[in-house]
Amino acid sequence: MANTELKSDNLFEMMKAHLASDAGKELTKKIGLVYQINIAPKKIGFDEVSYIVDLKKGEVTKGKYEGGKPDAIFSFKDDDFMKVATGKMNPQIAFMRGAMKIKGSLSAAQKFTPDIFPKPAKM
Amino acid sequence: MSMRELVTGGAACAVPGSSSSSSNPLGAFANALIGSSSKTQGVLKEIPNAAAASPHAQFYPHADDPVAALPGSELDRPFLQSNPQGSEFIRGFRTADANGLADAWEEIQRQPHFDRVYEGATPAPPIQPSLDGIRPFDPRPPQRVLSSFLHSFVDSSRSGIPLHPTPLPLLGLSQGDKQCIRDRSSIMARHIFADKSEEFINAQVNALLSSLEIENDIHARGPMPGRFRELEDYWNESQGVLKPGAHAADGWVTEFSQNRPHHGDLEAWAHSFEQKHGAGGWASEFEQEQAQLTSVDQMRGGNIESLAAIQQTRMLAHTLSQNSDPKFQNSKFLQFVSKMSRGELIIDDNQVKPASENWATEYQQQYNGGASWADEFVHDEASRDLVEAKEAYRLICPDNQICYSGWWFFDFFQPDQWAEEFATVFRGPDHWANEFGAERLQQESVDDQWVNEFSKLHVDDWAEEFGRQVGEGALGDSSSDNWANSYDEFLNEQLVAKQRSDASRGVYVFSDMNPYVGHQNPLKEGQELFRKGLLSEAVLALEAEVMKNPENAEGWRLLGITHAENDDDQQAIAAMMRAQEADPTNLEVLLALGVSHTNELEQTAALKYLYGWLRHHPKYGTLAPPELANSLYYADVARLFNEAAQMSPEDADVHIVLGVLYNLSREYDKAIASFKTALKLKPNDYSLWNKLGATQANSVQSADAILAYQQALDLKPNYVRAWANMGISYANQGMYEESIRYYVRALAMNPKADNAWQYLRISLSCVSRNDMVEACDSRNLELLQKEFPL
Numbered sequence: 001m002a003n004t005e006l007k008s009d010n011l012f013e014m015m016k017a018h019l020a021s022d023a024g025k026e027l028t029k030k031i032g033l034v035y036q037i038n039i040a041p042k043k044i045g046f047d048e049v050s051y052i053v054d055l056k057k058g059e060v061t062k063g064k065y066e067g068g069k070p071d072a073i074f075s076f077k078d079d080d081f082m083k084v085a086t087g088k089m090n091p092q093i094a095f096m097r098g099a100m101k102i103k104g105s106l107s108a109a110q111k112f113t114p115d116i117f118p119k120p121a122k123m
Numbered sequence: 124m125s126m127r128e129l130v131t132g133g134a135a136c137a138v139p140g141s142s143s144s145s146s147n148p149l150g151a152f153a154n155a156l157i158g159s160s161s162k163t164q165g166v167l168k169e170i171p172n173a174a175a176a177s178p179h180a181q182f183y184p185h186a187d188d189p190v191a192a193l194p195g196s197e198l199d200r201p202f203l204q205s206n207p208q209g210s211e212f213i214r215g216f217r218t219a220d221a222n223g224l225a226d227a228w229e230e231i232q233r234q235p236h237f238d239r240v241y242e243g244a245t246p247a248p249p250i251q252p253s254l255d256g257i258r259p260f261d262p263r264p265p266q267r268v269l270s271s272f273l274h275s276f277v278d279s280s281r282s283g284i285p286l287h288p289t290p291l292p293l294l295g296l297s298q299g300d301k302q303c304i305r306d307r308s309s310i311m312a313r314h315i316f317a318d319k320s321e322e323f324i325n326a327q328v329n330a331l332l333s334s335l336e337i338e339n340d341i342h343a344r345g346p347m348p349g350r351f352r353e354l355e356d357y358w359n360e361s362q363g364v365l366k367p368g369a370h371a372a373d374g375w376v377t378e379f380s381q382n383r384p385h386h387g388d389l390e391a392w393a394h395s396f397e398q399k400h401g402a403g404g405w406a407s408e409f410e411q412e413q414a415q416l417t418s419v420d421q422m423r424g425g426n427i428e429s430l431a432a433i434q435q436t437r438m439l440a441h442t443l444s445q446n447s448d449p450k451f452q453n454s455k456f457l458q459f460v461s462k463m464s465r466g467e468l469i470i471d472d473n474q475v476k477p478a479s480e481n482w483a484t485e486y487q488q489q490y491n492g493g494a495s496w497a498d499e500f501v502h503d504e505a506s507r508d509l510v511e512a513k514e515a516y517r518l519i520c521p522d523n524q525i526c527y528s529g530w531w532f533f534d535f536f537q538p539d540q541w542a543e544e545f546a547t548v549f550r551g552p553d554h555w556a557n558e559f560g561a562e563r564l565q566q567e568s569v570d571d572q573w574v575n576e577f578s579k580l581h582v583d584d585w586a587e588e589f590g591r592q593v594g595e596g597a598l599g600d601s602s603s604d605n606w607a608n609s610y611d612e613f614l615n616e617q618l619v620a621k622q623r624s625d626a627s628r629g630v631y632v633f634s635d636m637n638p639y640v641g642h643q644n645p646l647k648e649g650q651e652l653f654r655k656g657l658l659s660e661a662v663l664a665l666e667a668e669v670m671k672n673p674e675n676a677e678g679w680r681l682l683g684i685t686h687a688e689n690d691d692d693q694q695a696i697a698a699m700m701r702a703q704e705a706d707p708t709n710l711e712v713l714l715a716l717g718v719s720h721t722n723e724l725e726q727t728a729a730l731k732y733l734y735g736w737l738r739h740h741p742k743y744g745t746l747a748p749p750e751l752a753n754s755l756y757y758a759d760v761a762r763l764f765n766e767a768a769q770m771s772p773e774d775a776d777v778h779i780v781l782g783v784l785y786n787l788s789r790e791y792d793k794a795i796a797s798f799k800t801a802l803k804l805k806p807n808d809y810s811l812w813n814k815l816g817a818t819q820a821n822s823v824q825s826a827d828a829i830l831a832y833q834q835a836l837d838l839k840p841n842y843v844r845a846w847a848n849m850g851i852s853y854a855n856q857g858m859y860e861e862s863i864r865y866y867v868r869a870l871a872m873n874p875k876a877d878n879a880w881q882y883l884r885i886s887l888s889c890v891s892r893n894d895m896v897e898a899c900d901s902r903n904l905e906l907l908q909k910e911f912p913l
Contacts, residue, residue, distance in 0.1 A: 007724035013789050017823035023857030087881035115889050119851045119882055121820035122722040122844060123813065
């Protein structure tokens, strides 16, 4: 486990388990889309790590999407992604400020809300 | 008129060093004396008490003696009637009732010779009409005192002598009066002391206000109507960029906020604006002001340096040159601006000329305001995508209804022209500037059209468009509400982000107004409160302690623990860092820092502190080779802790740290096992139960987690973090309704728990309780508690 790991990694790991739960299954039913989320440690477009959040199958995988084209692609910085996922910044604002880049279908992008992510509990 | 003042920050919000944007110094001064004028009459009408605010004679039975003794009373003499223009002006004022004043004002603006009256009288006319001159039928001794006192205030500008607070007889000023005087004097001071430093101005104003027993700050900065507070702060901030005198903007803001509740909301605002002025009214006023600026310039006789303009432009040029777009870099506009910033070009009498004279100051400032506004937008690189987005949106989602309501700005694009307008703006200075620059250079040598062009180009369309949209209700109530909400949120978030960045840099943010400051033994008080579970109170007491004894490690430590239990990790970290500074080897502190950083997913930092715990532990310190500290790897640290656990399996602390470490590596099963082992040794440690619960929650065993949290809460009913965690667990199971109750409960105990507010908002929108989302945004706990009792 390298020290340069992203905060977002934690969240995606959590999400893997989350999607297997009942609430997660609800989510796949409700949304049924495939998102690709690119996370950059410092600057969007550099050293990005891609996650596929497949809300059709209820899976989270690291790397490129194999099944064709994702419905929407989002790019974030690590910190900003955490802010959006935990509700500290709403996606619209993130987009306005350039903290979130969107490619793909807009209707798909609009379903991207913080409630698809599990919230980390605190010790 | 009034709207223009409010919007352009014209006469009411003057810029030091440029008295001409205060289009009428006499008007401003007269305002200060009588507290009413065309541009504020509307506002004053809305303030209860303010219109009838003038104190009456019965408040002031012994008027004569003290009046004579007061500073400035020698100025209390009739206005010089020999000046025809001046008396014209006064008559204008006298005859004007609430509605007529605006006309009078405009009449005055048009008077060609008006300027001459004040030619020899900068920065402020020494002889002013007293109130008796203005309202001869209503002599009011207290006002005379006031007016003479204000005269002495003005006089001090010529001499540069600091004004000293003077006890005045009881004037019986109402709140409205006081506010009015405060605002006006702040604004006026910036006019008349334009050549003085900001400190001097503040000192003067404070002296004046304290003499009048007006508190300078409390009302100005105090509670404003909740929803628009950020907007106003933000406005203030943006004004601050343009001019050093943020106070002037303050006055504006206060007026605005007073006005606000009466106008209800944005739409009403737009409506009333439209009714008053017609759609194009704003623009034409803008033009008027331009004309007026020119005349003011004549008044000043061009003897003021255009330095300010050059400086402003320099800033602008700098900002613009940050834009790396080559198209923009080569644009004529940028060249134009940079020439201007070097003083090579100057705009005089609406014409661009090689440097010699100085029309430009105000225009620059205003226009720079526009540019920095645009600049705001260029930072949002979203620009071009947005235009595409709009296109795409129309194709994909014609029935706007199904869209997630939060995406207001896509909804907003539906009315086409508006989108076009908006997109133009959003494309940022690049496009705008090119257009602007091109136009400018073509017209370099042309005349008044210049100004007209500018005002039409940018203001007319926009205002008209906006007015029309709102007027037609084309946007619908909800989407403009959304717009306002989201914008509010955007500003709010910026403010929070600012505070956050302080906290995340490890700077502890103290609360304002701490009642425990001056307490004899705040530490003891804090410990007692902590024990009782009154966490938010304990925070205050402990803050008082560490303010008193900044080196008290125990004070900082307990403060950090309290914040952690109160669900505020940023503050917890900041406090713990101070504790660690004071006592670098305190094990509890090191563990707490490790836990907090783990919560914030800051792995490197977490690892450092957990390793530090091991190193400084009297028993296990030998296990930790000091050279490892420079290059920590998770695996090494975990191995060492496992060794420690084998060494003394009865030490609960080792198991706790191990559990935290496994959380870092997301080996939740191992973490749960470690915490369970520790719990066997320390079954009454509520924070340990919470750690177990959090770990179970993060490994998606929410049902178990809730049991663990319940244990923690049985041991410590006011454990905010556990309440919030409960909420998270329910939310993660999709039981949003339940989660809301727990969040609300947590927030009732600590309204400063930001995370809980954010999570609450998400849960509320998940159950489509938009009404309550609003309550959440305005942090209306009472309403939320009523709606979601636990």
